[in-house]
Amino acid sequence: MQKPLTFLAPLAVFAALSLPLAAQETAPAEPADPAQVVATVGDTEITVGHMIVAWASLPEQYQSLPDEVLFQGILDQLIQQTALQQEFTGDLPARVELQLENERRSLVAGEAINGIMESPLDEADVQAAYDEEYGNAEQGQEYNASHILVDTEEEAQAIVEEVNAGGDFAAVAREKSTGPSGPNGGQLGWFGAGAMVPEFEAAVIALEPGAVSAPVQTQFGWHVIKLNEVRVQEAPALEDVRGELEMQIRQIRAQTKIEEVTGAASVDRSGAESVQPSVIKQLSALE
Numbered sequence: 393m394q395k396p397l398t399f400l401a402p403l404a405v406f407a408a409l410s411l412p413l414a415a416q417e418t419a420p421a422e423p424a425d426p427a428q429v430v431a432t433v434g435d436t437e438i439t440v441g442h443m444i445v446a447w448a449s450l451p452e453q454y455q456s457l458p459d460e461v462l463f464q465g466i467l468d469q470l471i472q473q474t475a476l477q478q479e480f481t482g483d484l485p486a487r488v489e490l491q492l493e494n495e496r497r498s499l500v501a502g503e504a505i506n507g508i509m510e511s512p513l514d515e516a517d518v519q520a521a522y523d524e525e526y527g528n529a530e531q532g533q534e535y536n537a538s539h540i541l542v543d544t545e546e547e548a549q550a551i552v553e554e555v556n557a558g559g560d561f562a563a564v565a566r567e568k569s570t571g572p573s574g575p576n577g578g579q580l581g582w583f584g585a586g587a588m589v590p591e592f593e594a595a596v597i598a599l600e601p602g603a604v605s606a607p608v609q610t611q612f613g614w615h616v617i618k619l620n621e622v623r624v625q626e627a628p629a630l631e632d633v634r635g636e637l638e639m640q641i642r643q644i645r646a647q648t649k650i651e652e653v654t655g656a657a658s659v660d661r662s663g664a665e666s667v668q669p670s671v672i673k674q675l676s677a678l679e
Contacts, residue, residue, distance in 0.1 A: 424440055424444065425440055426439060426440050426441030426444065427439055427440070427441065428440045430443065430467060431467060431470070431471055433471055433474040433475050433478065434478055436474050436478065438467070438470050438471065438474065442470055443463070443466050443467065443470065446466045446469065446470060447462060447466060485678060485679065486678045486679075487675065487678035487679070490678065504649075505646050505649075505650075508642070508645050508646045508649050509642045509643075509645075509646055511642075511645070513638055513641055513642070517641055518630070518634065518637055518638060518641065519630070521637045521640060521641055522630050522633065522637055525633075525637065526627040526628065526633075527627075532584055532585055532624075532625040533584070533585075533622055533623070533624060533625060534582045534583065534584045534622070534623050534624075534625045535582070535583060535584075535596050535597075535619060535621075535622055536580075536581065536582050536619075536620040536621040536622075536623075537580050537583075537596050537617055537618060537619050537620060538561060538562065538565060538573070538577060538578035538579050538580060538617070538618045538620060539565075539569075539571065539573065539578050539580060539592075539615045539616065539617045539618070540561070540564060540565045540568060540569040540571075540574070540578050540615065540616045541569050541570050541571035541574070541612060541613050541614070541615055542568060542569070542570060542613060542614050542616075543570065543613055543614065544614060545607050545609070545614050547568075547614065548607035548608075548614035548615065548616050549606075549607050551564060551568060551616045552604060552605075552606060552607060552616050555604050555616065555618075556604065561577070561578065561604065561618050562577030562578060562579075563577070565577050565578030566578075570613070571612070571613075578618070582623075584625055589610050589611065589612075591608055591609065591610045592608060592610050592615060592617070595608040595615070595617050596617060596619055599617065599618075599619035600619065601619050601620065601621055601622055602618075602619070602620075603618070603619055604616060604617070604618045605617040605618075
C-alpha cells in the first residue's frame with residue numbers, strides 16, 4: 393500500500409483509534425526548545441519549532457490526537473515536504489509566489505493586531521466602558537408569574553371564580569392546567585419584557601402583585617394569570633461582564649489602529665477603477 397504524502401489521512405486517524413488507552417496517556421512534556429533539531433534533510437534542519445507551528449495549523453479535530461501519532465505524522469510530513477522542495481528545480485508558478493506574498497502579509501498584519509489586542513488595559517478604561525454600557529441604561533422590570541392554561545374561555549372564567557373564592561392557585565393549576573408548568577403549580581419563574589407573547593405580557597404588566605387576571609387568550613389557548621412578584625432588573629456587576637467589556641475595548645483599539653495606519657499610508661486605488669471585479673475568480677490567469 394502506498395504511503396500517503398499528507399499526515400491528515402485515514403491511516404493516521406485509524407492509528408490513533410487503535411492505540412490502547414494506556415498508550416494515549418502521556419506524561420507532561422518538558423519545556424520545549426524550539427531550536428532543537430529533530431531531523432535533517434540534506435543540509436536543511438527541521439526543528440521542534442517547525443513542528444509546533446505545523447501542529448498549530450492543524451484542524452481542531454486532529455490536534456487532539458495522541459502525541460505519538462501527532463509527532464510522527466507531523467515529522468513525516470515535514471520531511472516529505474522538505475525532500476520535495478529540494479527536488480523541485482523549476483520556477484514557481486505566479487500563483488504560488490503571490491500566495492506566499494499574501495501569506496507573509498497576513499501573518500505580519502496578524503502579529504500587529506495581536507500586539508494591540510494583548511496590550512494591557514487600564515482599569516479606568518474598563519470602568520468607563522461599563523459606565524457607558526450600563527450606567528445610563530433604563531432599569532426594566534422583571535415579573536414572577538404563574539398561569540393556568542385551558543382550552544376554552546368558559547373553563548378559564550370558572551377557574552377565575554374558583555380562585556377568587558379562595559381556591560389555591562397552585563393546587564388548581566396542578567389539577568386543571570394543560571400547560572407544561574401545570575405540575576409545578578403553574579410557576580413560570582422570572583421573566584422580562586419580550587419573553588412572553590404580547591397578549592400574555594400585557595396582562596401581566598396590568599396586574600398588581602398577588603392579583604389574578606381575567607381570562608386571557610393567546611395562540612396557546614386561554615390563560616388565567618397570577619402575578620406573584622415584581623422586581624427591578626439590575627445592571628450586571630462589573631466583574632460579571634469584565635471579559636466582554638475588555639474584548640470590546642481591544643476590538644475598538646484594533647479597529648482604530650487599522651483605520652489610523654491605513655489613513656496615514658500613501659494609498660492609490662486608481663488602478664482598480666479599470667478592473668472588472670469578476671477577474672478575481674480567474675485563477676487560470678496565473679498559470
